[in-house]
Amino acid sequence: MAELRPSGAPGPTAPPAPGPTAPPAFASLFPPGLHAIYGECRRLYPDQPNPLQVTAIVKYWLGGPDPLDYVSMYRNVGSPSANIPEHWHYISFGLSDLYGDNRVHEFTGTDGPSGFGFELTFRLKRETGESAPPTWPAELMQGLARYVFQSENTFCSGDHVSWHSPLDNSESRIQHMLLTEDPQMQPVQTPFGVVTFLQIVGVCTEELHAAQQWNGQGILELLRTVPIAGGPWLITDMRRGETIFEIDPHLQQERVDKGIETDGSNLSGVSAKCAWDDLSRPPEDDEDSRSICIGTQSRRLSGKDTEQIRETLRRGLEINSKPVLPPINPQRQNGLTHDRAPSRKDSLESDSSTAIIPHELIRTRQLESVHLKFNQESGALIPLCLRGRLLHGRHFTYKSITGDMAITFVSTGVEGAFATEEHPYAAHGPWLQSQAAPRGPRELQEPEAPELHRLFPQLHHNGESVPRESAQELLHHSCLSPVSC
Numbered sequence: 001m002a003e004l005r006p007s008g009a010p011g012p013t014a015p016p017a018p019g020p021t022a023p024p025a026f027a028s029l030f031p032p033g034l035h036a037i038y039g040e041c042r043r044l045y046p047d048q049p050n051p052l053q054v055t056a057i058v059k060y061w062l063g064g065p066d067p068l069d070y071v072s073m074y075r076n077v078g079s080p081s082a083n084i085p086e087h088w089h090y091i092s093f094g095l096s097d098l099y100g101d102n103r104v105h106e107f108t109g110t111d112g113p114s115g116f117g118f119e120l121t122f123r124l125k126r127e128t129g130e131s132a133p134p135t136w137p138a139e140l141m142q143g144l145a146r147y148v149f150q151s152e153n154t155f156c157s158g159d160h161v162s163w164h165s166p167l168d169n170s171e172s173r174i175q176h177m178l179l180t181e182d183p184q185m186q187p188v189q190t191p192f193g194v195v196t197f198l199q200i201v202g203v204c205t206e207e208l209h210a211a212q213q214w215n216g217q218g219i220l221e222l223l224r225t226v227p228i229a230g231g232p233w234l235i236t237d238m239r240r241g242e243t244i245f246e247i248d249p250h251l252q253q254e255r256v257d258k259g260i261e262t263d264g265s266n267l268s269g270v271s272a273k274c275a276w277d278d279l280s281r282p283p284e285d286d287e288d289s290r291s292i293c294i295g296t297q298s299r300r301l302s303g304k305d306t307e308q309i310r311e312t313l314r315r316g317l318e319i320n321s322k323p324v325l326p327p328i329n330p331q332r333q334n335g336l337t338h339d340r341a342p343s344r345k346d347s348l349e350s351d352s353s354t355a356i357i358p359h360e361l362i363r364t365r366q367l368e369s370v371h372l373k374f375n376q377e378s379g380a381l382i383p384l385c386l387r388g389r390l391l392h393g394r395h396f397t398y399k400s401i402t403g404d405m406a407i408t409f410v411s412t413g414v415e416g417a418f419a420t421e422e423h424p425y426a427a428h429g430p431w432l433q434s435q436a437a438p439r440g441p442r443e444l445q446e447p448e449a450p451e452l453h454r455l456f457p458q459l460h461h462n463g464e465s466v467p468r469e470s471a472q473e474l475l476h477h478s479c480l481s482p483v484s485c
Contacts, residue, residue, distance in 0.1 A: 004054055004135055033098035033114060034069075036190035041091060044184055045074045054138035060094070060149075061103040067145040068094035071138040076123070078235075083227040087235045088133035090122040091185070092141050095148060097192040107192055114193030116154050120144060121182045122200040125237040136168045141200070144177075155198055157181050158216035158266075160208060162377075167202050172238045174202035178211060180220050183233045202236035204243045210252075213384050214259045215266040222251055265388025269397035269408075272378035276407055276432045280368035366423035370432060372407060374398070385409055390436050405430040412436075 042049065054071045058064030070093040078084040097105040097115035105115035122137045144161065148154060159179045166172040178201045185197035201220065203211070211219040222244055223230035228237065229244045245252045374382075378398060385396040390411050397408040410417040410433055419426040419433035426433050 004052060031098045032100060032191045033096055033195075034093060036188050037091075037093060037096070037098075037119065037195060040185060040188050041072060041074070044089075045076075048074050051075075052133060054135055065146075066142045067104075067149045068092045068138075068142050069098060070094070071141055073133040073135075073138075075126070075133070078233075083231045084233050085231070085235060086126045087233075088124045088126055088137075090120075090124070090133070090137045090141065091197070092120040092145065095119050095145055096190070096195040100192045105192075110189075110191060110193055112193050114190050114195045116148055117194065118155065118196045118198050120155075120200060121185060121197050123233060123235040125235050125239075127239075134168070137200075140167055144200070155179050157198065158220070160203075160211050160216050162208060166238070167236075168238050170238065173204045173241060173243070174236060174238050175205055176203050176208040177201060178203055178208075178216050178220055178223075180217075180234060199234060200236075201230060201234045202238065204240075206243045206245055210245075210256045212267050212381070213265055213388055214256050214263065218256070218259050218263075222255060260388055264392035264394060265384055267384065268389070268395060269399060270378065270381060271401045272398040273375040273402065274378055274398045274400055274407055275373045275405065277371040278365075278367050278427065279371050364418050365427045367425040367427055367432075370425050370434070403430070406432070408433045410435050 041051075045051070052073045054073070056064050056066040056069055058066075059069055060067045072091045072093070074089040074091070076087050076089045078086045094104070095116045096113075096119055097107065100107055120141045122141065124134065124137055126133075144155075157180045161177040161179070163176050166175050167177070168174075179198045180201060182197040182199040187197075188195045201223065203219070203223070207219055207223070220234065223234055224232055226244050226247055228240060228242075229247065230236070245256075389396040390409055393411045393413060395408055395410040395414050395417070397406055399406045408417075408431065410419055412421055412435060417433055417435065418428055419435040421435060424435045
């Protein structure tokens, strides 16, 4: 539960919003992390010292459900001459360390990130005659914060979030999100570390798919060039009825398709509903009591082994890889899927990704045949896996949201892979890898149906077998799902 009030109004837990030059005696009583962020807000909005603010009635550190202590809402006049309309600017408080006393975040020093290292912002176009900001963006930000706190996965610029519902619960086409740096908020050095500001950008389904097939930064740049779709400051207009590809049909072919052909996709993995079975070994074979058979009688890894597999997936398998945060699955609680994770992790779009060799947690097994199962949304990403990743010599991972299991498709030459050309199917505990030989760049123009059938000899769509001659059309329309092989 949350309440709406001016940030300067008295309340049991809500501090006023002092300026960056508050008297020392007062500043000593004011949470230092909160004070530092308020200073940046006052720099941008000196005429709004007490903006409306949504605050959690019961703070997260007192057992409340909302991780964000506050969401402040400012009125931004924009710049008509620069195609920046008037809008509401929302800023969160709570993903960073506000207090420095370990009540929410562990204090790790002043040189690194404060808490998770960022706060969320959102810019919503102000409708004509609107005198007060809508409060639904505050709950949207709380939903994203719950995901971060419970999964301990952080966000980075270019990440995307599959929401599968209008952000304001209306009939809007804006049903998903991209994240980027806020164009006005500058990083803040607090006594507990550095805080950056990531802006939520509402997008249509077609724009999300383009970001998945290509990359989030590319689509964000396209949105900046279309004033009614975001403009320079990427302001979300929930009444926007057209995608950027409907506004300018040339963008799909000349920018997105060409970008996919040239760059491939930087989406290296997704959280998914998926499973695999080893068809080359009878279920009753208990030759290795530590190995994992994914099925009705699944065994589990120890906590240490599970964390090592997660860490290997997080870092990726190739040198200089730049993977992207997996989209959030539509089956979500309180708006988001809550992935279990025992320790805080960087965003999967970390520039620090390096090649690593998986630890020998358990014996790696070579398999003769496997059975893969994906839900429809996950199966629809198979063409992306092929066209945007494998054909560019990269890898793609499906990480199960229901257990410690993963399926990775790798191309030959990917560092750290345990699947090989001689043994294209290999399992390392619950982690399955399947290797495919990439084709040359000139062949990227051709449909990938032959390669698809090499990876998946038996394809099924809506419960029916897909003949080889039909795979090409289904592949083109991204509807080969679920898939079995």
